[in-house]
Amino acid sequence: MVGMIKAAVSQRGEKGGKARATRALLLDAAVKVIGRKGYTGATVDEIVEEAGVSKGLAYYHFKSKAEMASSILDDGIGELADEFVAIAEAADSGPSALIGMIERFAVKIFENKEFGRFFVSELWREGRVWSGSMRENEERLLGLIREQLQRAKDGGLIRPEIDVDFEAVALVGMVLTTSLYYIDEKTDVSERDFIDNIIDFVRHANVCPE
Amino acid sequence: MVGMIKAAVSQRGEKGGKARATRALLLDAAVKVIGRKGYTGATVDEIVEEAGVSKGLAYYHFKSKAEMASSILDDGIGELADEFVAIAEAADSGPSALIGMIERFAVKIFENKEFGRFFVSELWREGRVWSGSMRENEERLLGLIREQLQRAKDGGLIRPEIDVDFEAVALVGMVLTTSLYYIDEKTDVSERDFIDNIIDFVRHANVCPE
Amino acid sequence: MVGMIKAAVSQRGEKGGKARATRALLLDAAVKVIGRKGYTGATVDEIVEEAGVSKGLAYYHFKSKAEMASSILDDGIGELADEFVAIAEAADSGPSALIGMIERFAVKIFENKEFGRFFVSELWREGRVWSGSMRENEERLLGLIREQLQRAKDGGLIRPEIDVDFEAVALVGMVLTTSLYYIDEKTDVSERDFIDNIIDFVRHANVCPE
Amino acid sequence: MVGMIKAAVSQRGEKGGKARATRALLLDAAVKVIGRKGYTGATVDEIVEEAGVSKGLAYYHFKSKAEMASSILDDGIGELADEFVAIAEAADSGPSALIGMIERFAVKIFENKEFGRFFVSELWREGRVWSGSMRENEERLLGLIREQLQRAKDGGLIRPEIDVDFEAVALVGMVLTTSLYYIDEKTDVSERDFIDNIIDFVRHANVCPE
DNA sequence: AATGAATGAGCGTTCATTCAT
DNA sequence: CATGAATGAACGCTCATTCAT
Numbered sequence: 001m002v003g004m005i006k007a008a009v010s011q012r013g014e015k016g017g018k019a020r021a022t023r024a025l026l027l028d029a030a031v032k033v034i035g036r037k038g039y040t041g042a043t044v045d046e047i048v049e050e051a052g053v054s055k056g057l058a059y060y061h062f063k064s065k066a067e068m069a070s071s072i073l074d075d076g077i078g079e080l081a082d083e084f085v086a087i088a089e090a091a092d093s094g095p096s097a098l099i100g101m102i103e104r105f106a107v108k109i110f111e112n113k114e115f116g117r118f119f120v121s122e123l124w125r126e127g128r129v130w131s132g133s134m135r136e137n138e139e140r141l142l143g144l145i146r147e148q149l150q151r152a153k154d155g156g157l158i159r160p161e162i163d164v165d166f167e168a169v170a171l172v173g174m175v176l177t178t179s180l181y182y183i184d185e186k187t188d189v190s191e192r193d194f195i196d197n198i199i200d201f202v203r204h205a206n207v208c209p210e
Numbered sequence: 211m212v213g214m215i216k217a218a219v220s221q222r223g224e225k226g227g228k229a230r231a232t233r234a235l236l237l238d239a240a241v242k243v244i245g246r247k248g249y250t251g252a253t254v255d256e257i258v259e260e261a262g263v264s265k266g267l268a269y270y271h272f273k274s275k276a277e278m279a280s281s282i283l284d285d286g287i288g289e290l291a292d293e294f295v296a297i298a299e300a301a302d303s304g305p306s307a308l309i310g311m312i313e314r315f316a317v318k319i320f321e322n323k324e325f326g327r328f329f330v331s332e333l334w335r336e337g338r339v340w341s342g343s344m345r346e347n348e349e350r351l352l353g354l355i356r357e358q359l360q361r362a363k364d365g366g367l368i369r370p371e372i373d374v375d376f377e378a379v380a381l382v383g384m385v386l387t388t389s390l391y392y393i394d395e396k397t398d399v400s401e402r403d404f405i406d407n408i409i410d411f412v413r414h415a416n417v418c419p420e
Numbered sequence: 421m422v423g424m425i426k427a428a429v430s431q432r433g434e435k436g437g438k439a440r441a442t443r444a445l446l447l448d449a450a451v452k453v454i455g456r457k458g459y460t461g462a463t464v465d466e467i468v469e470e471a472g473v474s475k476g477l478a479y480y481h482f483k484s485k486a487e488m489a490s491s492i493l494d495d496g497i498g499e500l501a502d503e504f505v506a507i508a509e510a511a512d513s514g515p516s517a518l519i520g521m522i523e524r525f526a527v528k529i530f531e532n533k534e535f536g537r538f539f540v541s542e543l544w545r546e547g548r549v550w551s552g553s554m555r556e557n558e559e560r561l562l563g564l565i566r567e568q569l570q571r572a573k574d575g576g577l578i579r580p581e582i583d584v585d586f587e588a589v590a591l592v593g594m595v596l597t598t599s600l601y602y603i604d605e606k607t608d609v610s611e612r613d614f615i616d617n618i619i620d621f622v623r624h625a626n627v628c629p630e
Numbered sequence: 631m632v633g634m635i636k637a638a639v640s641q642r643g644e645k646g647g648k649a650r651a652t653r654a655l656l657l658d659a660a661v662k663v664i665g666r667k668g669y670t671g672a673t674v675d676e677i678v679e680e681a682g683v684s685k686g687l688a689y690y691h692f693k694s695k696a697e698m699a700s701s702i703l704d705d706g707i708g709e710l711a712d713e714f715v716a717i718a719e720a721a722d723s724g725p726s727a728l729i730g731m732i733e734r735f736a737v738k739i740f741e742n743k744e745f746g747r748f749f750v751s752e753l754w755r756e757g758r759v760w761s762g763s764m765r766e767n768e769e770r771l772l773g774l775i776r777e778q779l780q781r782a783k784d785g786g787l788i789r790p791e792i793d794v795d796f797e798a799v800a801l802v803g804m805v806l807t808t809s810l811y812y813i814d815e816k817t818d819v820s821e822r823d824f825i826d827n828i829i830d831f832v833r834h835a836n837v838c839p840e
Numbered sequence: 841a842a843t844g845a846a847t848g849a850g851c852g853t854t855c856a857t858t859c860a861t
Numbered sequence: 862c863a864t865g866a867a868t869g870a871a872c873g874c875t876c877a878t879t880c881a882t
Contacts, residue, residue, distance in 0.1 A: 019841075038335060040250035044877060054843045065877065121331045124390045125248055159414065166388060166407045173387020174380045180334045181379045197376045204369065205415035229866065254852060264868045269853065458755060460670035464856060474864045485856065541751045544810045545668060579834065586808060586827045593807020594800045600754045601799045617796045624789065625835035649845065674873060684847045689874060
């Protein structure tokens with residue numbers, strides 16, 4: 001998550017810079033702890049200790065623990081969705097846009113495993129304060145992938161019998177689970193090999209055999 | 211989970227049968243609640259209320275909440291692994307065994323969504339009491355899938371560039387995530403259509419184009 | 421405590437012999453566990469496990485855990501008081517009766533350390549079910565010692581300035597604490613040396629210097 | 631215990647003073663309740679009610695109930711041991727140091743009966759968290775008494791046949807038990823008369839008759 | 841902005857006791 | 862006489878949240 005938040009930190013000098021930095025510090029700590037222990041398992045005490053600030057300060061910046069989690073999800077997925085949009089605009093075909101998105105997604109999860117764990121653990125959990133915004137962001141992500149699949153299908157570039165709804169979910173899930181598995185188990189695997197495997201998988205699962 | 215546990219319940223109408231039935235009742239309730247709320251989010255109070263028994267009774271049968279969760283995982287995954295072994299022995303080729311396993315896996319998760327949710331949520335969580343047995347069972351599952359992938363690869367029935375380690379994880383993750391997504395979002399999807407989509411996906415992601 | 425209860429055990433053959441044996445078995449186990457853990461710290465589960473019987477059986481023989489504790493105290497102190505009476509009757513002077521009593525007391529505690537611990541721990545505890553009978557028995561014990569001190573004082577055999585009330589308590593307390601201390605710490609100390617020390621102490625603390 | 635802790639409270643009116651005062655308040659309440667009911671019998675709820683604070687606060691200041699008990703023992707016995715050292719340094723002979731220590735000990739227990747009860751009840755209990763520190767403090771106390779007994783013995787001021795190890799334990803035990811007995815039973819007894827009895831006892835049990 | 845003491849509801853667990861068999 | 866499954870009240874402890882400073 002460091003990368004995601006650093007931008008905010010560097011905006012010092014202006015008014016509110018200190019506050020923004022503290023907020024970022026807290027969110028950074030929150031991803032780490034929540035990724036490790038899960039939302040319910042993480043405690044505010046642990047988060048503030050990891051951040052090196054007092055408990056009162058955390059509640060000055062966020063109205064609740066749930067809001068911290070919300071912010072992580074919003075920031076992380078929102079940023080990803082923005083990138084997906086940019087990739088779609090830049091790509092000249094459905095498959096190339098799709099590959100670009102999946103690659104970006106895989107890199108992000110691979111490099112922010114705590115965020116990935118949090119995302120996976122909470123994705124199917126009901127009754128969370130952030131469930132609403134979570135679903136929206138998730139749908140936005142899936143929608144963008146679906147669009148490219150449809151575009152490819154319409155162009156005859158992927159197999160016609162593919163159900164784009166199903167396919168979008170399958171690809172996202174595949175990326176999430178492999179990333180988490182490889183991060184935990186096979187720490188010797190290089191990011192490049194991992195991404196290559198992902199791309200190869202996506203290509204063959206979808207592409208029309210010529 | 212009902213199906214998984216019923217067998218144990220029905221054996222022995224005699225002495226000890228009552229205790230075994232209560233144990234099954236509790237495990238059944240535990241899967242439901244834990245699947246819904248997550249391990250940490252689930253409370254023993256909710257579990258015993260769901261089971262319709264007193265709290266003390268839960269601790270008469272299980273020494274802790276963690277042991278309840280452990281038992282669910284052991285029972286569920288252990289049974290699945292046994293079925294995988296049977297499928298492998300009955301199949302006449304790697305791909306057919308592979309398809310059989312994935313189908314069985316998908317059906318099981320589709321029909322026991324709470325179990326699936328629990329499995330996904332806890333798979334990458336560290337420091338759980340059951341982490342050890344979880345990893346063992348998970349490895350057993352993955353190992354069986356890997357074997358069939360290797361068998362198929364050796365027989366030239368799937369693409370030679372496939373990394374069987376990666377592929378096994380990718381398939382399991384794909385099944386888990388699609389099952390959970392479809393159960394939650396698209397309740398109108400038929401089990402048959404869903405399974406067909408899975409099989410089609412697996413076939414094209416791996417099988418050698420003839 | 422074995423010695424105290426053995427008598428009851430041997431009365432087999434008559435009706436109720438089995439029941440009496442079980443009762444003794446349970447009391448024996450109760451002294452051990454309660455002596456080790458204290459009354460509140462001991463659990464009925466532990467007691468019945470130590471006795472090798474079922475929990476239901478314990479409640480068949482005793483109406484509560486408190487009654488078990490009560491019985492231990494009644495049996496133990498009651499027996500001791502009876503012995504004190506016999507010693508008083510057999511002795512030809514206050515000091516010799518006193519020495520006899522203290523010796524008997526010391527031997528009993530030395531040989532039944534769990535009983536001693538229980539006795540010491542609960543002696544000054546309020547609000548116990550057995551507090552009443554405990555105090556009565558304790559008073560009976562102290563009364564018998566006091567009588568002999570008074571007898572000795574009247575006969576000019578101990579220092580006239582001695583407060584017999586205080587002295588009785590002091591002697592009993594000294595025996596209890598030294599026994600427990602020596603049992604725990606200096607297991608190599610012989611019973612004989614220990615008793616000799618006790619007797620020497622009692623003699624000099626009281627006896628009139630000639 | 632009030633006296634023992636008040637000193638700590640009054641120092642520093644500044645920052646941290648509030649926390650220290652609360653800690654003292656809780657310890658004070660803990661001695662009262664634990665002395666009355668025993669360690670296992672005392673509940674944290676009772677302690678915090680006695681202190682007039684919330685339960686959470688108790689766990690903010692102490693990490694467990696056992697640590698509260700530990701602190702009581704450490705503070706109480708540690709302070710006593712320090713006083714013993716001062717007495718030993720100020721005294722001009724073994725017997726006078728000994729008498730001074732016993733007197734100080736008796737006064738302390740007499741004026742803090744709950745502390746005394748706790749001390750007696752837990753002294754011979756195994757498996758407590760504080761067993762280690764308890765034993766150390768107890769040994770320090772006994773060691774200091776032993777030293778003075780030995781000094782007196784070497785100087786020919788007490789009977790040569792006295793076993794100083796045994797004697798130290800006997801004196802401490804005698805003080806403890808008489809204090810507790812008199813506090814409970816004879817509330818009309820004056821502290822002065824009580825202490826005089828103690829001193830008289832110690833003198834005659836040990837001192838060489840001239 | 842920032843601290844950390846204080847709160848109280850609720851959690852996992854224990855355990856004396858009851859009761860159907 | 863004997864068993865052991867079942868109960869429920871209460872215990873030690875945690876933790877999100879508040880608030881005086």
